[in-house]
Amino acid sequence: xxxxxxxxxxxxxxxxxxxxxxxxxxxxxxxxxxxxxxxxxxxxxxxxxxxxxxxxxxxxxxxxxxxxxxxxxxxxxxxxxxxxxxxxxxxxxxxxxxxxxxxxxxxxxxxxxxxxxxxxxxxxxxxxxxxxxxxxxxxxxxxxxxxxxxxxxxxxxxxxxxxxxxxxxxxxxxxxxxxxxxxxxxxxxxxxxxxxxxxxxxxxxxxxxxxxxxxxxxxxxxxxxxxxxxxxxxxxxxxxxxxxxxxxxxxxxxxxxxxxxxxxxxxxxxxxxxxxxxxxx
Numbered sequence: 001x002x003x004x005x006x007x008x009x010x011x012x013x014x015x016x017x018x019x020x021x022x023x024x025x026x027x028x029x030x031x032x033x034x035x036x037x038x039x040x041x042x043x044x045x046x047x048x049x050x051x052x053x054x055x056x057x058x059x060x061x062x063x064x065x066x067x068x069x070x071x072x073x074x075x076x077x078x079x080x081x082x083x084x085x086x087x088x089x090x091x092x093x094x095x096x097x098x099x100x101x102x103x104x105x106x107x108x109x110x111x112x113x114x115x116x117x118x119x120x121x122x123x124x125x126x127x128x129x130x131x132x133x134x135x136x137x138x139x140x141x142x143x144x145x146x147x148x149x150x151x152x153x154x155x156x157x158x159x160x161x162x163x164x165x166x167x168x169x170x171x172x173x174x175x176x177x178x179x180x181x182x183x184x185x186x187x188x189x190x191x192x193x194x195x196x197x198x199x200x201x202x203x204x205x206x207x208x209x210x211x212x213x214x215x216x217x218x219x220x221x222x223x224x225x226x227x228x229x230x231x232x233x234x235x236x237x238x239x240x241x242x243x244x245x246x247x248x249x250x251x252x253x254x255x256x257x258x259x260x261x262x263x264x265x266x267x268x269x270x271x272x273x274x275x276x277x278x279x280x281x
Contacts, residue, residue, distance in 0.1 A: 087109070137203065143194045198268040231264055
């Protein structure tokens with residue numbers, strides 16, 4: 001049986017985390033966006049909205065949502081809150097961009113789109129209201145999410161929920177017949193998230209992504225050590241500078257950076273659907 005979530009305690013802890021993160025963001029002169037879970041039930045939305053109303057001004061710069069339910073809950077009554085769309089909104093075309101443009105500051109396009117499809121979305125959105133486009137370039141993409149609680153099934157083999165800090169350092173994974181390991185994460189609402197066995201890596205395609213017209217590129221380092229996030233950011237920052245300035249040895253240097261990315265990536269790297277797109281049966 002899936003345990004009940006104590007939302008009162010959850011959002012008390014969340015308020016403390018947001019204030020701490022806000023302080024760090026100011027130190028590094030960065031914007032702090034509160035990303036809501038991609039799946040949000042009514043209790044979560046009510047608790048999160050209540051916390052949002054009571055946060056000190058300028059604690060966060062906005063909220064990122066991954067579902068229409070969360071978006072509709074925030075579009076009325078939170079006029080001062082900037083809203084951003086995550087990749088979980090699964091935006092595939094300019095018609096969706098047109099529909100959601102009045103509510104969102106930016107769109108993270110679906111990672112399932114190919115480079116040709118991405119070009120079409122951005123090109124066909126050029127006459128729409130002002131907005132920005134983002135795209136995921138690095139990280140273990142989510143393969144599936146289940147309401148079943150894996151930690152309940154394995155309750156005698158993993159740390160209890162009370163040991164949350166220790167549990168974050170404990171690895172869970174599913175091995176397939178080809179011996180590939182798919183990382184498993186249990187969220188605070190006890191949903192089971194199964195991630196891809198290899199990391200998406202598009203570092204050598206940054207020149208093309210900039211040419212397509214993306215305003216921001218996303219490195220998903222959730223659940224990774226701070227050292228990973230720092231190294232990965234540094235590698236992509238170098239690649240971005242090469243791409244912007246058009247270094248004459250750009251291709252070779254990007255290739256070498258990709259080798260370094262592969263060494264610190266979880267399980268190896270892939271270009272995902274960026275080159276091949278989604279194959280239809």
